[in-house]
Amino acid sequence: MPASDSTAVKLLTLARDLQRRKARERQYRFVAEGLRTVEMLLASPLEVAGLLVTASLREDDRGRALLAMAEAREVPLVEVSEAELASAADTETPQGVLAVAAIPERRLAPPSGPARYLVLDALQDPGNVGTVIRTAAAMGVTATVALPGTVDVWNAKVVRGSMGALFHHPVVMMSWEDFGRFVETAGVELWAADLAGVPLPSVSSADCPERLGMVVSNEGAGLSPHVAAAVTRTVHIPMAPEVESLNVAVATGILLYALRVASSSSQSS
């Protein structure tokens, strides 16, 4: 539905403000940019406060289909100039559309059966964090935990990089104290990747605990002290000697894939 003039001004101002983490934390809102991301947002159960669109969006079928989805959900639509859209966008190419939506409230539920968590220990690069979240969702992880030092997962670059995974996969930002308590209460074993660890291919299904949290950290920086003290096992991905490390999203993909294969073979045996 077309928004009134005052709503239009407010939505543009709000979207610009939400570029800052503090504003997102105060407003419980975030910005999603680009066609694919906004399509997935509109298909998700998340509450969408409004869309900023440019006239160019009506020029092709995909843009018109997106507008129809928004109309069907009764999401307020505000038409702005390319320059206004760019002023609220974090990426260079918002593709004529930007949405403001509510950050869903998410907590870690005590697991009733087997559970897999991915734990981000001070992961800073937003593109990597987005890809990591997309990977965790694809590999069927129960939830992803973002510990302090990790980029705000509602940053527009993370939202875009997650390719919609953030809209359904639970990602919880929490302090080490709170997560440490959860790990203890829920009986979660924490593992991490480390060059000195057990080679990943020799981890058998019998080694995999029912409730496992896999910690990944910044390349080079290593684990933060609290986390390192709580980790009970380290594993490593065998690599050619000329290569020092893998990209963190690639390493996460391999770790989660290998653990998924090991766990499913334990269920079938």
Add this chain to the structure above:
Amino acid sequence: MPASDSTAVKLLTLARDLQRRKARERQYRFVAEGLRTVEMLLASPLEVAGLLVTASLREDDRGRALLAMAEAREVPLVEVSEAELASAADTETPQGVLAVAAIPERRLAPPSGPARYLVLDALQDPGNVGTVIRTAAAMGVTATVALPGTVDVWNAKVVRGSMGALFHHPVVMMSWEDFGRFVETAGVELWAADLAGVPLPSVSSADCPERLGMVVSNEGAGLSPHVAAAVTRTVHIPMAPEVESLNVAVATGILLYALRVASSSSQSS
């Protein structure tokens, strides 16, 4: 060694020119940017034509160590202003250093034993291609083949994303006709990832041919027709139903890891 004034002007002009693919193809030279990348370049056997550096590089130990490495290799050093460096750089943060180096001549050698190739079928995103090459090197792939439609692998963003892997891992850009002939002559079996393929965890060591080329393509775009016609088997990475696809670098990591594990278990049995 400090360069003469005319060398200085020439190197800066050359570096700017090398931002274009055509210039790289004509000059057989490329640009490497940033501390880590230039460190790895200087540690590699590649011929380095010269370094552009800013005064700020001398301000810390790491910068001074890099300059010492360059002096030891008798690489011409040209001091430029921050603005001049930025004018020749592709990335936003060249960190005070940029190198011009020779593109190594690389061909596919006929394999004498087992071999693994990674085949990039029209992969366009330079960041992804850099990460994919780094991953291929880490997973011990024999060589990576970049088919037409793939971004020039000597693009500065690919060079940076490969984290030095391009300096030792052979990456060969070739036409489908040339690669198709190589595949036939060398007895390489081509596999690709596809949702309709065999689930990856059920691929056994007995299934893996001695010489295997794993094809990865642009998400969404699928294989190009020539390649599709030559592929003899497709495999897929099992994923949660809510997720459509993985990032191509993550998918490549999982595919190469799983094939490596399958092959090594066949060698040990």
